[in-house]
Amino acid sequence: MPVPLLDVNAQNHPLEAEFTAAFQRVFRSGIFIGGPEITALEDEIAKLVGAKHAIGVSSGTDAILVALMALDIGPGDEVLCPAFTFFATAGCVSRLGATPVFVDVCPICFNIDLNDAAAKITSRTKAIIPVHLFGQSADLDGLMQLAGQHGLRVIEDAAQAIGATYRERACGTIGDFGTYSFFPSKNLGGLGDSGLVVTNDDTLAAKSRALRNHGMEPKYYHSMIGGNFRIDALQSALLRVKLPHYAGYTKGRQANAAYYIERLLQVPGIVQADPAHCKCAAAQSAALTASDARLVLPVAYPHNEHIWNQFTLRVLHGQRDVLKNHLLSKGIGCEVYYPLTLDRQECFAPLPAASRQGCEVAHQLSTEVLSIPIFAELSESQRDEVVTGIAEFLQA
Numbered sequence: 001m002p003v004p005l006l007d008v009n010a011q012n013h014p015l016e017a018e019f020t021a022a023f024q025r026v027f028r029s030g031i032f033i034g035g036p037e038i039t040a041l042e043d044e045i046a047k048l049v050g051a052k053h054a055i056g057v058s059s060g061t062d063a064i065l066v067a068l069m070a071l072d073i074g075p076g077d078e079v080l081c082p083a084f085t086f087f088a089t090a091g092c093v094s095r096l097g098a099t100p101v102f103v104d105v106c107p108i109c110f111n112i113d114l115n116d117a118a119a120k121i122t123s124r125t126k127a128i129i130p131v132h133l134f135g136q137s138a139d140l141d142g143l144m145q146l147a148g149q150h151g152l153r154v155i156e157d158a159a160q161a162i163g164a165t166y167r168e169r170a171c172g173t174i175g176d177f178g179t180y181s182f183f184p185s186k187n188l189g190g191l192g193d194s195g196l197v198v199t200n201d202d203t204l205a206a207k208s209r210a211l212r213n214h215g216m217e218p219k220y221y222h223s224m225i226g227g228n229f230r231i232d233a234l235q236s237a238l239l240r241v242k243l244p245h246y247a248g249y250t251k252g253r254q255a256n257a258a259y260y261i262e263r264l265l266q267v268p269g270i271v272q273a274d275p276a277h278c279k280c281a282a283a284q285s286a287a288l289t290a291s292d293a294r295l296v297l298p299v300a301y302p303h304n305e306h307i308w309n310q311f312t313l314r315v316l317h318g319q320r321d322v323l324k325n326h327l328l329s330k331g332i333g334c335e336v337y338y339p340l341t342l343d344r345q346e347c348f349a350p351l352p353a354a355s356r357q358g359c360e361v362a363h364q365l366s367t368e369v370l371s372i373p374i375f376a377e378l379s380e381s382q383r384d385e386v387v388t389g390i391a392e393f394l395q396a
């Protein structure tokens, strides 16, 4: 049986009747822009993550853009962001005329390396964007401390981490802003594009609300330049259908991750990183690379609740594409997130060299990582096929 990397139908089709009812509700109301479905979704997400304000927007990308605009980031400003993330994190910075400065990442949790971030702060640095990559929080205590020392604004890119926590607090609620995405492959996946911004700051919230609607407040009066970054009423109603099931989806992903870890650790050559050693991640990673280990399993730090947007292996010794091709040949979906780090993207080549330096761990990871199916609806036999496929590769 083929095992897709993600099967959105397995999650959405059982809810068809509820989606249809939600569609009819909006259709019959005739309210397609703004209105009660949006407010209700915003209230429900604010409650889910424990944020004071939630503002629905058109995508996870536009959520980052609105947050940066609300913080007046623009030409002359530098914004620190990880080199190992999805493009949107840095693309938004550049679109506003500011300069993304790429920071290396931790080889254990894949998140922003705070020592490298500290080394790259200049008098022009205005903000830092930690990304909670693959569903696990970055080191937010350390990050907030660094930001506090240097007066930096913090935008948490929590596109992959809605509902994940750091020391019992939800990712996205600790910085000045948190941004979420409801792209279909995210943990709370919609039926199209949309996203959301959260903040605990009343002024920033009001500004974000205006910015998503052309900076218009009151109607036809523009004290600032915004855009059309609105979420649809229809999309909001559809997302509200999935929200009550969200905790169950997360449990499913966590159960799959626990199963993979338990089964795969029995295979010779497979190890798991030790989160107790996060302070010396580089040394640990070097030791792993020098050992006989061939494959490293991802790990959740004990202070994080990981929601496993991706379950990402590190395949050592240049064997990543061999494993990838082996799994694909058996009909097992897998994907490289991300094959080219942001500091090496063609579009960023014109940036000053200083903003594209020293991202060696990110470069190494881009050659080693492979994400395997982790979606909540995987069947037991599908999980076993994945385990068997990986074990075969190690025995070969």
Ligand SMILES: *Cc1c(COP(=O)(O)O)cnc(C)c1O
Binding pocket: 059, 060, 061, 062, 085, 086, 088, 089, 131, 157, 159, 160, 181, 182, 183, 193, 194, 195
């Ligand atoms: C998906 C994603 C985004 C962008 O979200 P969209 O809704 O697709 O615009 C931004 N940052 C990260 C880390 C993402 O994974």
